[in-house]
Amino acid sequence: MHAAELACLEPHISLKPPVYGVAEGEGRKELAKTFVCSQKKLNEWDSSFYIGDLGQVVRNLQLWTKHMRQIRPYYAMKCNPSQPVVQLLASLGVGFDCASKFEIESALKCGVKPDDILFAIPCKISSHIEYACRTGVRTMTFDNVDELHKIKRIHPTGKLLLRLDVTDFEKGIKFGDKFGASMPKARKLTLLCKELDLNLVGICFHPGSGSDSSEATRNCLQHCKELYDFATSNEVHLKTIDIGGGFICGENFIEISEQVTATVGKLFPPKTGVRVIAEPGRFFVKNAFEFVTPVHGKAIVGDRAKYYIGAGVFSTFCMSLFEELKRIPESLSRKAVGVLPKSIYKLCLQETCELYPSTVYGPTCAGVDVVLNNILLPEAQIGDWWFFDNMGAYSSLLSLGFNGYMVLKTGFYISQNIW
Structure with missing residues (x-):
């Protein structure tokens, strides 16, 4: 789908920012690529952003209603x-x-x-x-x-x-x-x-x-x-x-x-x-949002790699301070090949993929701004775009603005058949 094919819906309630309608079955990564292309004309064309699937929010509510019908949900706004x-x-x-x-x-x-x-x-x-x-x-x-x-x-x-x-x-x-x-x-x-x-x-x-x-x-x-x-x-x-x-x-x-x-x-x-x-809170939104960010810095030091992305533990990845879950990114920039273990398959982008023990840092000057530490990753290049899934809970709102780095953009979409 090209950027020009994003169709803004005219909903019965005035949603802000606007919500885009997509065809049923449209892949999230393909949609993320569309948003990447759509911001190339902007001054900050390499800004990180979220994409939010409102259709998934609806499906999550349907699941709750089906199995917890007698318990009315009060959505925890602090979550998102x-x-x-x-x-x-x-x-x-x-x-x-x-x-x-x-x-x-x-x-x-x-x-x-x-x-x-x-x-x-x-x-x-x-x-x-x-x-x-x-x-x-x-x-x-x-x-x-x-x-x-x-x-x-x-x-x-x-x-x-x-x-x-x-x-x-x-x-x-x-x-x-x-x-x-x-x-x-x-x-x-x-x-x-x-x-x-x-x-x-x-x-x-x-x-x-x-x-x-x-x-x-x-x-x-x-x-x-x-x-x-x-x-x-x-x-x-x-x-x-x-x-x-x-x-x-x-x-x-x-x-x-x-x-x-x-x-x-x-x-x-x-x-x-x-x-x-x-x-x-997270029940409704965690699996409905993805985070998309460019690799804007890289250094190979001996047999180790260091990467720098557009958000860290002072904003998008703040929950890494409380959870042990490691969020492994997928790449939007190159074609993957099935030659590696599943844990790193989705990041391997070349037929010959060199692996490095890697640390992924956020953009701030704080030494503790570490998103991933000592994890085996295929080599990435500056300008590659990474895609993190399950990012809807306690991420976009918990930005302290450390050094002025905040993720301010979200592209919302919903399958037109659901709407």
Whole structure:
């Protein structure tokens, strides 16, 4: 497909930046090449960029709806606040988990209704609570006495979810003891809400981010049932259980969803009147985005290679500071040949491909800006374009702008048959 064949859609909602329609089955790498060609006339023709497949976001939501039908998702905006993603999910009936005034404001501007927003951070800036109150956002979380009195003073009509400390059960990337009340404290907070005439409507927790297991969520739900029974015995009638996020759109999701929904059905059957919600983020967007960047620097030092690309750990690859996953790039610049192990096959671009133990650096002057370290890669050339997949979660938004290097461009597309 040539650059001229990119057709901008005229959607029923005004998506910004524009979204391009592509033929069904159009390959992501071919589309990435099209975007590379389309920016050759720009001053910064070698700028890195993302491509986002909104059709994949739709498919991920369909998967969630099929297997977690009774659990309404509230999309975690911190994961990827791209406007087209937010607008699309809002149009499809998804709620939103916001953690700041900025995120609430962004959601409202995208047409999200205040009642569909969960202000999901236990310790909030006072002016942000005022903004939530002023704009009609009522549901929020808390986990301590001081926060409760702050809410009483600023937003006394709010609907409150008490966040439990589930440190003992967390999997994946853990929150530790930053948020959450222990069970003894949670009982006292439940009674304090009643004393202060505040509207405690439910319980929430987060089992850890990126865990491919249901064990943590099921254990946390047992914890919730204990507090739910205590509240009921004290005439505090809870109607919402928020099971948090961290879900992965992977091979084990169907099995995990079956285990989670079975536990929900056992502990909180329909007769209780309890609604269950969740805060998935990466589930919707991780596999929907790719990152495309040029190799703008190279040095061969003895038997080792050093490469420099357009983003590093202060922006796109920030999650490498928390995850052990190595993101191996594919090449858009040369034709691959099947002569190497699968782990490096997609980067080998020549019939005779010389391999080097390689380090890939980001563009900043910081020595810690290392994307990949001591990994065997085929030799690349300056001007080659690399393609990294599964880059939709916690990448494009977490840019500190170190040395002024930020990735500001995203090309959004969707298969026209899905639209």
